[in-house]
Amino acid sequence: MMNVAIIGYGNLGRGVERSIKQNSDMNLVGVFSRRQPADVQTDGAKVFVMEDVLKMKDQIDVCILCGGSATDLPEQTPALTADFNTVDSFDTHALIPEHFTKVDRVAKENQTVSVISSGWDPGLFSLNRLYAQSVLPKGETTTFWGKGVSQGHSDALRRIPGVLDGTQYTIPNEGIITRLKAGEKLTLTTRDKHFRQCFVVVAEGADKEQIASTITTMPNYFADYDTEVNFISQEELNAQHKTMPHGGTVLHTGTTHENSHQVIEYSLHLDSNPEFTASVLVAYARACVKLAQEGKFGAHTVLDIAPSYLSPKSGAELRAELL
Amino acid sequence: MMNVAIIGYGNLGRGVERSIKQNSDMNLVGVFSRRQPADVQTDGAKVFVMEDVLKMKDQIDVCILCGGSATDLPEQTPALTADFNTVDSFDTHALIPEHFTKVDRVAKENQTVSVISSGWDPGLFSLNRLYAQSVLPKGETTTFWGKGVSQGHSDALRRIPGVLDGTQYTIPNEGIITRLKAGEKLTLTTRDKHFRQCFVVVAEGADKEQIASTITTMPNYFADYDTEVNFISQEELNAQHKTMPHGGTVLHTGTTHENSHQVIEYSLHLDSNPEFTASVLVAYARACVKLAQEGKFGAHTVLDIAPSYLSPKSGAELRAELL
Structure with a gap:
């Protein structure tokens, strides 16, 4: 079992709580909030004040950070990565390299792992851009968002x-x-x-x-x-x-020879954007704990993490079922 | 520059030759065929008899095996992996675990890397099944092929x-x-x-x-x-x-809460099936060489390889451009 803490409880934090219930290898330690615990209505999770998270360090394998990218995550991710493995959804695209560098330094100094900027964009859309451009280098990627x-x-x-x-x-x-x-x-x-x-x-x-x-x-x-x-x-x-609701499409069109037009299309159709983003964070929380167990300390993004790290199944099971 | 050899020259081998021309970090050493070189009409690549591949071991970083799954690859992949890093598209789904075990043993004994069963199914479709099922465990995956x-x-x-x-x-x-x-x-x-x-x-x-x-x-x-x-x-x-032409769709439909229906769709629309498969093999050949440089000897599948290994770009470039 992986012991997970939720840091911050808005729509995203609530989505993480729901997702953890769908993953039988995960145990939710609790929600840590800046609000008074009595003011936070969860779907059943225990609520603690933010300050208590350090006291419970031994009981937590990974913290999923559910704050915003404008002011919360630039502070919280480096701070918590000093003591915990962390996952965030930092999505201010232009500032991701700087955020990565800052978190990577803290993680390496403290022998922790942080998976930054997971979710769907950045996240699943990013890795689909990477796969598509690597397979069809002579091509164009266009991203559409919505509806x-x-x-x-x-x-x-x-x-x-x-x-x-x-x-x-x-x-x-x-x-x-x-x-x-x-x-x-x-x-x-x-x-x-x-x-x-x-x-x-x-x-x-x-x-x-x-x-x-x-x-x-x-x-x-x-x-x-x-x-x-x-x-x-x-x-x-x-x-x-x-x-x-949200969603979108990463469309990559390429050519492999004169008349060989090849199209790779990745689309999401989401009834709940925060619940889907939360589900991605939870899968990468599993990867985060595995990376930490292997001593791969530092910051990682979805681009650096092998797909099998996201699954609770063994390599042999995955090869038999999915290939 | 990575030095690549093509083993076998049918539609797939021709596709690999075309793909290598689109990747400026790759050099095609030549095509190795069981036919007489004079009988093999390439798009410009040198042609050698199969037996010569061992003599040219020092000039080859990775062999891309372009034979068939019925009789060629079960013999060729283990045999060549004793001397070379290899990539194949072995696609007899039920026999992949056995093929993996056999190739893995040879690769570990000889300190080489083999990426087996790459292509699009098995391959890109497999890893999309894995990502989708990991993110939405309460869901169903259905694969459609064609047209x-x-x-x-x-x-x-x-x-x-x-x-x-x-x-x-x-x-x-x-x-x-x-x-x-x-x-x-x-x-x-x-x-x-x-x-x-x-x-x-x-x-x-x-x-x-x-x-x-x-x-x-x-x-x-x-x-x-x-x-x-x-x-x-x-x-x-x-x-x-x-x-x-070929293509298909991996469709995963899941729920994250009572009324939250979430759909992940990955589709390929391909004018040339062998040229696209070849392009996937070439991207995984790049990953294969990087894994060998890092000493990660053994057999790997697309499920075990981080997306960034497929790209010629650095981690910092990928974070800045794709996240």
Whole structure:
């Protein structure tokens, strides 16, 4: 049995709790939170204050860090890796190399293992890019996200004066995917690849026309996309747009000879983005413990970890069942 | 530069030659064939007789074995692994554990590395089954093949008295794929998953009705499927049905909580099956040489090899570009 601690309990932490129940080789030691334990409603897991994690060091094989990439993980991952094997989902793409270097140093100094930036993007999408580009070096990889809720874009909607609530869906351009798969060579702009669809609840008397214009012209978030704005009631938003579906496609098109067009496609269709991300973290927590048992101290990413480390089955079982 | 030898030169060997040209870190030493060199028409590679491979041991970092699984590879892989690092595409699923054990012993005794059973199935499909089942343990994996030419089934057609030539396509049932992706739980028979479509050229005066019946009732090959038989001319077969497209889908559907349905889909759409398989072998040849340099002697499969071993890029480059 692997003894697992959950650090932080939002949607992702709750997903990790659920995933651990589906893995019979794992035991959940507890949830460690900055909130008061009485304020944290789990699906049954014990809750401890964050400070207690060090006292329970002997009982924990791996910590799964469920905080955010903006402020939590840049601090928590290096700090906890000094005492524990850790897994995180750090997803600020541009800062991953720096995060890796920092965590790697702590892990090597303290003989621990940390698997950083797991999840699905970065994570499963990253390793599919790597496999595809290695097999078909003469080719192009394009990533499409959605249909799914973007938390960052939904937050951006809610910051607009007069907006009470909102949900934003990122929607891939299926027509472009079909054309790429058929072998067309396309030079794609940001606008070509995805649409943005917004459902917005506004305060009574708010100027809808101005809000729509603020949304569609918002730099970085919406200005470079075709964006649809729908004004709806809070009731309808609550009923229809409060789940967290997501997914996407990594499409790699290559050629192996003049007329040999080859397509590799990896797609996810997820009813719950946080629960799926959590399930990936849990599989990499298993890998993390195995790497630590083998003395492979330091930081690792999904790119460095052999697939068999993710499974509870032996090499012989996997060869017999999956090859 | 890695120095690569091709052992055997049919469609797969030709594909390996083409793939090596797309990989700037690889040098093709030559093709080693049981045929007389003058009879082997390559795309430019030097041709040697098979016996010469041992004399050139110092010039070869890895041998890519391009023979068949029925009789060539069970002999050649263990034999060559005594002197070389090797990669093969041994694909007789039921015999892979035995092949692994035999090759592993030779490799460990002789301090070489062998990557067995690479390609796409076994190979990329196997590792996608492993990733999917590890991330979503509460789920079902279904593999669909095609649309593509099955060499085994085409050969079976050609063995029927009165049949001069033939091509057989395996076609997945797209309706079933759609229903599985939508979350339906289905108990599938062999007949539900795939159709078989045959294009057959018969001798003048042959009894077409009897040939069609021989095909559709042939045990192991066609009896368990809905099979369509089309009689066409040799000219039409040559013009329309002599390329080797293939592909397929590994579909894994799982649940992470009551109403959270999650789908992982990995699909290949290949104009040339042998050229794609060859490209996978070449990427694993790179991994094979790296494993040998690290002293990781023995047999390995795609399940045991970290994705980064397939790429010519450094870990830092991969983290910056792909995560």
